[in-house]
Amino acid sequence: MDVYMDNNATTYMKKEVLDAMLPYLTQQYGNGSSKFYKIGRVAGAAVRDARDVVAKAIGAKINEIYFTGSGTEADNWAIKGAAFAKKDKGNHIITTQIEHHAVLHTCEYLEKHGYEVTYLPVDEYGMVKPDDVENAITDKTILISIMTANNEIGTIQPIAQIGKIAKSHKILFHTDAVQAIGHIRVNVEEMGVDMLSLSAHKFHGPKGVGVLYIKNGVKIDNLIHGGGQERGKRASTENVAGIVGLAKAIEIATENLDENIKKLSYFRDRLISGILEKIPYCRLNGPTENRLCNNANFSFRYVEGESILMLLDMKGVAASSGSACASGSLDPSHVLLAIGLPHEIAHGSLRLSVGDNTTDKDVDYVLEVLPPIIERLRAMSPLYEGVERREN
Amino acid sequence: MYSEKVMDHFSNPRNVGEIENANAIGEVGNAKCGDIMKIYMNIEDNIIKDAKFKTFGCGAAIATSSMATEMVIGKTVDEALALTNKAVMEALDGLPPEKVHCSVLAEEAIHSAISDYKRRMGLSDEEKNCSGCCGRCKEENE
Known part of the structure; x- marks a missing residue:
């Protein structure tokens, strides 16, 4: 008997998701940025519709959703992008000891480039204390990055409380919500976050596609440079089928x-x-x-x-x-x-x-x-x- | 990631257990690092008549313990002392690079048991049967 008990690592892709993706892997192979012929426009429209679905699923606006190649990329972009964009304001980042390596190793990389990082401890259940977050803030703090839910031991963090603290100090707040979709309610307004990372394969979508939500008005540097995709914020030809699959998967996960x-x-x-x-x-x-x-x-x-x-x-x-x-x-x-x-x-x-x-x-x-x-x-x-x- | 031989020795380990009245016992490694090997031997007329092990550790740690005990049974003390981690690894058709230390541990466990035997027989001046690597004695005495 085969039993799969590793859904925090990845999940199977749902049939409805595959069905939604298939046309964009075969007949509708147009480049989503090619607007002057039909199959390009079809692909572009699919990406736009997908963006709308994702925005609705997490309580965001359509122009706050940016597709990426993975949850890890979304974390890297949020953290490095914020750090580079705010470097004249300060060099201090607050995160926790229990983040995913996508966040931890990105912070360690920034430490090598002159940034200072506070890795907050957690209690015996893996919970971050909002007071600790507030106490760690200095006049150099430019970013707080704390995961929504832990991938190893499942602890759900008090994100809304931390969001209020970040807001009152006018510090950017990012959360890695990769484990959260389909398992807890994710609403960017209620959580009070400026940036939020997602990954499709954790909620029955395809591998190789993620999202970074960036609140309107928040300016961070680009991570991937090249063409003008994602409104000039994230270069790379759109992974149309993957994006369509992510949208279908998040729609199912949040509906039920x-x-x-x-x-x-x-x-x-x-x-x-x-x-x-x-x-x-x-x-x-x-x-x-x-x-x-x-x-x-x-x-x-x-x-x-x-x-x-x-x-x-x-x-x-x-x-x-x-x-x-x-x-x-x-x-x-x-x-x-x-x-x-x-x-x-x-x-x-x-x-x-x-x-x-x-x-x-x-x-x-x-x-x-x-x-x-x-x-x-x-x-x-x-x-x-x-x-x-x-x-x- | 593991060879068939490693999988075989992991899933059907040879010589698991303790030997009552063993005249050679060696223990190496430490729990903090995630592996401890304890080897028991019965040595008669300079020949290793029997060897058994108990291991806390990963698949490779268990497989190397199993293979090492199998390789020393029937050998003379000097032959057993000549057993290298490389020989244990080759007998298992290789180990992944990050698991090479398990074979080193197996070699050390055999050596540690034989030092214990020599000490018991008055063949050694060594005061302690310890490679000094793990710091566990220190922890226990604290």
């Missing part, structure tokens, strides 16, 4: 939001309670409230995450881990370390993220195969020896 949240939370909660009940020496990472409806993250003591993933894979279950081996570095996940987990417990983490196609049978299967996997690895683990003896 409440239903979706209810369905996904049900599977998430079944996983959480089932695993905590069946497996000893296990903890839930991240909060129980204000948590992404599709995300569950655990640490199993005395075992290592990559081994768990490999044994799960042999049983047909796709999941992910924040262990060093799984992340391809020497340290375990920066998010798990930021919530205060010791290295050895962070190494034993497992993220299970449910999705649109998750069923009760999938959850039953994971709850059946996971406990013996953990047991088997513990039986092999020298760290577990003492624990066993104390138990017996």
